[in-house]
Amino acid sequence: MIRIVKVKNYEEMSMKAANIIVGQINLCPKTVLGLATGSTPIGTYDQLVIACKNNYVDFSKVTTINLDEYYGLDAEHNQSYRYFMNKHLLTKVNIDLHNTHIPNGKAGDIEAECRRYDDLIESVGGIDLQLLGIGHNGHIGFNEPADEFVPNTHCVSLGESTIKANSRFFESRDEVPKKALTMGIKAIMQAKMVLLLASGEEKTEIMKKALFGPITPAVPASILQLHKNLIVVTPIDLA
Numbered sequence: 145m146i147r148i149v150k151v152k153n154y155e156e157m158s159m160k161a162a163n164i165i166v167g168q169i170n171l172c173p174k175t176v177l178g179l180a181t182g183s184t185p186i187g188t189y190d191q192l193v194i195a196c197k198n199n200y201v202d203f204s205k206v207t208t209i210n211l212d213e214y215y216g217l218d219a220e221h222n223q224s225y226r227y228f229m230n231k232h233l234l235t236k237v238n239i240d241l242h243n244t245h246i247p248n249g250k251a252g253d254i255e256a257e258c259r260r261y262d263d264l265i266e267s268v269g270g271i272d273l274q275l276l277g278i279g280h281n282g283h284i285g286f287n288e289p290a291d292e293f294v295p296n297t298h299c300v301s302l303g304e305s306t307i308k309a310n311s312r313f314f315e316s317r318d319e320v321p322k323k324a325l326t327m328g329i330k331a332i333m334q335a336k337m338v339l340l341l342a343s344g345e346e347k348t349e350i351m352k353k354a355l356f357g358p359i360t361p362a363v364p365a366s367i368l369q370l371h372k373n374l375i376v377v378t379p380i381d382l383a
């Protein structure tokens with residue numbers, strides 16, 4: 145089932161998304177949150193930090209599982225997703241950092257790291273609420289457009305449009321890692337709830353394709369049409 149919550153702007157999207165996450169944690173303090181990086185969720189994380197400071201939410205029993213990490217960047221690199229998550233959320237709320245998980249982009253044995261990540265997701269009982277952004281090419285996590293959906297955590301080569309989009313965070317395009325580790329489609333689809341956020345007019349076309357177009361690995365987010373509990377919060381006019 146898809147529920148679309150139309151909001152006025154990025155601020156309202158962030159507030160509503162944070163409210164949904166706060167509600168989830170209050171109902172289930174041991175929630176397993178699937179988390180995303182990128183510009184889209186930053187406002188949501190800011191709101192969660194405020195909610196935690198005001199004692200509206202308690203992260204002490206929460207587990208987080210991030211979608212992806214660049215291959216080859218260690219946790220201290222200022223463009224790694226571990227760095228991003230610590231900066232925007234994890235070190236600012238009362239979560240136990242031992243319960244926060246992100247693929248290890250520096251793992252020596254990438255295959256083993258991918259299996260470890262899938263085992264980890266299984267061992268915590270799967271994801272309760274998965275927060276998602278969407279790439280301009282329809283990617284979710286780093287599940288890039290492809291000929292088939294990949295179920296498990298895997299190493300991907302990033303597409304040109306992703307490298308271009310993400311180069312805004314690096315000194316130059318050459319510095320953007322060309323590969324990443326990403327959670328696969330299975331763990332995302334098995335999440336009990338998916339919260340998809342998108343803002344900016346330039347995402348209108350891809351959001352329409354994802355939510356109303358054919359379900360195809362060429363638009364990875366289109367698989368979400370089959371999710372049993374998808375909530376979309378967006379200021380984008382999808383009519």
Ligand code: PGA
Binds near residue numbers: 184277278279283285
């Ligand atoms: P963005 O990235 O939030 O920076 O637009 C979204 C994504 O690539 O998933």
